[in-house]
Amino acid sequence: MRGGILMQTLSKTEQKFTELKTRLVEVNDLSAAASLLQWDQSTYMPVGGGPARARQMATLQQLAHEKFIAPQIGQLLADLGDYEASLPVDDDAASLLRVTRHDYQEACQIPAQFMARLSNHVATTYEVWTRARPANDFTLVQPYLEKTLAFSQEMAQFFPGYEHIADPLIGFADYGMKTSTTRALFAELRNQLVPLVQQVTSQPLTDRSCLQQYFPEADQLAFGLAVIREFGYDFTRGRQDKTHHPFMTKFSLGDVRITTRVREHDLTEAVFSTLHEAGHALYEQGINPSYEGTPLASGTSAGVHESQSRLWENLVGRSREFWQFFYPRLQQCFPGQLGAVELETFYRAINRVERSLIRTDADELTYNLHVMIRFELELALLEGKLAVKDLPEAWNEAYRANLGLVPTTLSEGVLQDVHWYGGTIGGAFQGYTLGNLMSAQFYEAAQFAYPEIPAEMSQGRFDRLHGWLRQHIYQHGRKYNAAEVVEQATGQPLTIQPYLRYIRRKYGELYDL
């Protein structure tokens, strides 16, 4: 009799768990469809498709949101609370319930009305920005950005109890990180970086003319694809297309795509953007397939995601060992251009450090300064210490202080990045530097486990590195949060030391410091 009741209870739980998963998969499918519409818009869509496409993506995203915050999902999560509590915390079902509950609460705390107003506003602001940037006219976007700031501050209010107003916004992208901890990490990092950059950039500028020859598009693309195939990017579950601003996107664990762009007079654009996006894609392709369609089937934070794009782009893709294997192959692709260029010349060219104004073109050493400038400006805006009208001035001043350069046009300055004009203010930038820090910490741990990794790399073999990353990071998806992944994979919390060791060794050697 009791057995019968227990069976019945179990099967009711199973039923509810299955119903929850079915609902989550439906939400996921709507979001995935919106992502495909976005991918298509960025790759193949004819211009005439624009107006309807914007409307269609909005429809899908809104429906996904409505379906996710449905009271039935709340009820199922409540009903399954005891079940979750009965399971070990790292059980897959328990993890799915935990992560879903977190997302559900987050989504429910933001009123649907507010989200609708916000996304309308963001769509308009983005459109204005696309005109303001080429015109170098901040006054065009200023009133919109002021409203964005108000929206961002209002957004934070839906999550009371924060320590700093930016915390909820940072938490969306990098769950678990707070303003205070991020600021502390960044302050320490800046203290180390600024003098290092000074030392390096006081030396004569490295010659990179070997990279600025004519390299036909098709050959550049073919080379990039050949590299990421060796990395382990699975082309039966992905593909690469051309776009204006490269990105990685996923429609399911069986379909993780990347995009790139090519400059025929700069070899680095297509190659390194391909390696970068492939890093993101390797992460998504490596997630446990049994998580397909659920909230677990995704990278766990902006920082961890970026750690993978930067690891494959920089720690692997700008290393001497990597090019020991691939440079002869690159020379075969471009014998006329590179046949007479030494590996060492090429290696120095792709690792040239230079104080510059554009974040996305920055080298490994200065990149984080660009990020930290934006992060601090975001905080000042949110705190009310900086008015939007004073932002261009503050931007320029920060560049002067950190990089010793001042933008001469606003499109090289405050109008440079899409983030504030295509979303909220706060939480958009810290992930880039967190990712750089993590990339070194992960790579150091992998090398500690397998000291042969660099030697293997110089023979074009990446399976051990890829395997380590898959085992310690990729497979888990969102089962563990960023802090847990870092701790489990490396045995310690996030720290800037591995990153500093990495850049000191690499650039110390490159610049004889």
Add this chain to the structure above:
Amino acid sequence: MRGGILMQTLSKTEQKFTELKTRLVEVNDLSAAASLLQWDQSTYMPVGGGPARARQMATLQQLAHEKFIAPQIGQLLADLGDYEASLPVDDDAASLLRVTRHDYQEACQIPAQFMARLSNHVATTYEVWTRARPANDFTLVQPYLEKTLAFSQEMAQFFPGYEHIADPLIGFADYGMKTSTTRALFAELRNQLVPLVQQVTSQPLTDRSCLQQYFPEADQLAFGLAVIREFGYDFTRGRQDKTHHPFMTKFSLGDVRITTRVREHDLTEAVFSTLHEAGHALYEQGINPSYEGTPLASGTSAGVHESQSRLWENLVGRSREFWQFFYPRLQQCFPGQLGAVELETFYRAINRVERSLIRTDADELTYNLHVMIRFELELALLEGKLAVKDLPEAWNEAYRANLGLVPTTLSEGVLQDVHWYGGTIGGAFQGYTLGNLMSAQFYEAAQFAYPEIPAEMSQGRFDRLHGWLRQHIYQHGRKYNAAEVVEQATGQPLTIQPYLRYIRRKYGELYDL
């Protein structure tokens, strides 16, 4: 005072009409998203995306269906009944309400449960067919096809009061056509066609070796695109990609795409499939832009749609006048292959008549026999006069009787076309022949209005023909049904006479009859 009430009433009506349109646009957006997922699956999707993609398309289609049959739409249609009645029948708003009401009633008459079971069944059947066809094994699909037949018969029962069980199924694709009328048209057509085919095919086979040389893919594609640009296909609102089975698809009136396939040893495949799909696309691109996102923004029937693909592919694209202009250009593309081939030789090659087994490869003269064979078999199955197990035999017998040929393999026989294995039985084929008939009737009317059309065509000018079609057919979308469009555009109901005149003149001259 009364003015105030009237105003209020008007504004309430307007409000409801706007709400209805908003809901219809949402349904449209979900369907459009499903279409994009389908397009992507047929063009660029990596194989690993398959399982999730099928699920995602099903989710979107089901949601679109649910949203469309929502009781709120029924209520709005009821509330707007007086408004509709107050408007002239050809008013746009009245037409939208009329067409929406028709679709709504049709959709509501089929239970959601049934639709879900049917689409599951169809998905499985399709998958089995993809294995059965290369294996030439009908027994694999037979039990599934038996179930499909039962489903199809059950489907008809949701629309009681029909004259023939196939009528509701024919009505989905070709609203207004019935089994009796279609059968009568087809019987008359067959009586004329069979002896004509006999006469023509008793002559020696035309040499088409000039078409079977090596024609590089890129050049074939470029030529096809150049032609349809002259037709008036708008590339700012469309594009062409490669696929296995060419199709046209639409995501909005601003994004109407076509696909093609290339055989490098057969010039006709890419060129004529491009012209064919462009014909479908010209129709959709020509719809009144104010219908965007509503049920009016679509071709009005399978038959009228096919009339446009066949008109541009055959009546234009296989005419002597067309090639008088384009053949010198084709020779420029392929000087080695065609430089020494006379226009007349080429013209005869692309119009060779041949008794054959494959519908999609058939020439203009025999094509309709293939269609009518399938149409009669569908009817016999639905009527219960033919058992599924006897279908392969019946297929072969029909080919012997109509074309004097018997398939030696099932993949050239009953397993050839996807229609029955990827949908229901009934209503899938008549549109092809209705389209052929209409194409000639429309073209004759256009030529009657503008006798200079063929002469203009021989100078590469298609604007007058395209303009006539846009004015009389394209712009209206679904505002008028097929019978109304035919009547308005040509001044008479659908008849086989223009088609017979067309083929008698063309093939009479080609074969000296």
